[in-house]
Amino acid sequence: MTTAMTSTSKAVADPAGGSLRFYGVWALGIIVLIVLPMLFSSGGSLTSFSLIGIAIVFALSYNILLGQTGLLSFGHAVHYGLGGFAACHMMNAVVSHGWPIPLPFIPLFGGLGGLVFAVIIGWVMTKRAGTVFAMISLGIGELVASSSLILRSVFGGEAGITTDRTALPKLLGWSFGPQLQVYYLIAFWLVLSAIAMYALTRTPLGRICNAVRDNPERVQFIGYDPHVVRYIAFCFAGFFAGVAGGLAAINFEIANSAYLGAIQSGLVLFSTFIGGTAYFFGPILGAILVTYLQLGLTSLTTVWQLYFGIIFIGIVMYSPGGIAGLLMMHRPLIRAGTLWTVIPSYLVAIVPTVALACGVILTIETVARFSGGDPINLFGVAFNATSPVTWLTAAVLVAGGFYVARLTWRRIADAWDRAATVARDRGYLA
Amino acid sequence: MLELVVISTLNGVLFGMLLFLLSSGLTVIFSMMGVLNFAHASFYMLGAFFGFQLTKWIGFWPALVLAPLLVGAIGMAVERYGLRNTHKHGHVAELLLTFGLAFAIEEIVSMIWGKSPLDYRVPSLLDFPAFTIFSTNYPAYKIFMLAVSIIIFVALLIVLKRTRVGLIVQAALTHPHMVGHLGHNVGRVFMAVFGVGSALAGLAGVIAGPALVTQSDMAASLGPILFVVIVFGGLGSLPGAFIASLVIGLVQTFAVALDGSLASAFGPLDPSAGPSVLTDIWNVTIAQVAPIVPYVLLVIILIVRPMGLMGTRES
């Protein structure tokens, strides 16, 4: 027991070893970002990486609210969008006034755009947390999105505001015309923002945000006003969302009302929650996955958003810790050396679970393409949406897959309980 | 002008009553279960689409009964197999579940019926002008809608005031923490309340479908307004929801009907000033502002009276 405890508290008790690993992870991340375009240099992958980078900054900023402070926002894209518009206007102003501000500084103004709005509206919004905050954030989101279509001089109406990133003063000879240079600019801001947002979690404010998330009532009795804590967190989240919006404006050279709409707000919620809100790296995983799926699925199926919805519902119901939570569940088992007792049950469960997933996909695609559309091609097998054979296959896969999969899931749960009991006995699990 | 006022008042009250059909269910569900049902407007949409489909198959009148029952059954299933399992993860998880559902329902609806508006017609029995005011023919169907909403409203009132279930619901509205003491059948009560709330939303969808637009984005556009209604009226207050529904229904209907702008009232601005935020605001018509009016009301009430019109609770 005591040995186990000293080993879990090593990170704090022995800063040298802990910090080495800690800085190693960050260094590795930076190296990956630098090397990535050398390994995958096609225009398509550069564009994807750029979008993923922006999505990560956005999702991390969202997690300041959801994961750190416990605030569920349905209108976070407001700050993203206003950041994008601020960046566009700033770029155009730099060009027309001939200010000596090169492009890499522009995301900062995006951040200010998101921040200013958060500072103005945040105090009223963060008075209450929970469901009320969620509803209000939705209302404010709709308000801004609708207003943007009225205030044409600022938001450019339906068309939006366009800009030319190459017209700004050059920095070190970089024009930022090629996508590769834009990618590195995004990667630079990604690293900067990620470090800043991580550092924020390690400050007194960051810790108190967690306390407000866990128990806002008790926070009042240790000297803190939860309203102030929520407000400051809201402002930080607004700033970094604005940075992400600014990056998007640079990437697309346009900002329009879609930036601040409900769909964008929903996507960042999906990314963050699917990735997992309890760990700092969760939203990073989520942003990568959701952006990648979004780019990949759109060419495969017309109903890709439905798959998002289903994945999201599944995560909410069965794994509220998201992907990061699922991964981190295994850490005590690895430490206790009992992971191998669980793996066989996973392998057994894969087959019926995949069958069930195929059944669901087949069902959805059959409905979607019943009245026309391309034939279904599921992992190389062709299906005809109007043929009863397809319907039968789908039904058998769903029903049979679900029945068998449920049995195997129970086996996983049992194996887990046994492994966790051992881990607990060995002191790796509280 | 008088014509406009009369017609807009009628339409506004009608829209308000529809809103109340939805917001009453949402309020009761929220008060009893602590769940803000994000998918409530989606049940309304399902009502409209089921109504459309069933009307095609078996006619409008059977559909009027069947579609809400179907939607209610779906609502009960959502409570039984979704929310009840998610409850242990807290209200935010429940809210997220209903958010995911709303998203999925919209996708499923547009997958089956497409994204363009459906040709959901007023039943021929009611397809005639009820009366003529000044030069406007007021359709009988709208009077029918108004009648249905008022009948439901009265029925709700009777159930709440006169029956045992109504007393439980009322107790839950004023003392939400007491719901836990309902005893062993609390699960069944929740399921029933959720089912009835969903069915009412479905009914609103069936009757609103032919008069308004039946389209796969109708939930997404009505949902936020619904939330404004229940925050504006005060969370957990049925009278508040009723007043807020009427206020927002009337305000929005009048705003849509009015064509004036600051420019038409005070004359155009000096054209040499060029386009700016001021000219945007100066030239925008009230009708164009209509979509944001509910949200402006929301912000105002949050600043002036954070607990809403009739609310007693902070959260």
Next chain:
Amino acid sequence: MSEAVSGTTAAIEVRAVEKRFGNVGIIRDLNLSVARGERHAIIGPNGAGKSTTFNLISGHIAPTSGEVKLNGDLISGLRPFEINRRGLSRSFQVTNVFARMTVWENVRCAVLWATGHRYAFWKNVDSLPEVRERTAQILDDIHLTHRRDVPAGLLTYAEQRELEIGITIASGATVVMLDEPTAGMSHAETDRAVSLIRRLTEGKTLVIVEHDMSVVFGLADRISVLVYGHIIASGTPEEIRRDPKVKEAYLGEEAH
């Protein structure tokens, strides 16, 4: 301020406080005075309003009328965090910790305001020596050092109660209010908790609500008896033991 502190003003002075919920008066004409450095117990039958009294003093709810003073300053109507910043800290009857944060984080959060770090977002929380030392000291005091990295929600019940006390005293408040700190504990755990409380509140003013009479009479310098929202007697344990009103209203039932 220094004059008031060194003078004879009471640490807590409750004067003519009433609390109504609707038409129901939960607390009526409540008067209570707790001297500085005193260990004061509030006892009374269930539903007498003991927790409500705690909530009224700590700012959790506002009194309908009357006033509450802390070290001579009026605090009724202030928000809980404002009262806490003036040196009054309280625990809760139902364990009320930060469930997903570790034991260490729980105590550290309670130390942060008092050490002046407030809403700082420019300091690394791990490199604040006085915060670290104070947190470590309190963990040591409540015997939870070996559980420092466990999420508070996973502690045993008795451990959570101890953590609750740790959070309450962490700010270094001079007036400490504990709401049934030993509720639900075994005899051995209760003994441990009592000696813990005795040690940690040395030199401080303590107000405690407790059902266990052996704890009350062993710990308290003075006792107030609350019945139906009204204090019927206040005095030393001896005086309370002898008071006929108390016997009738409270101890009488207990004796059966």
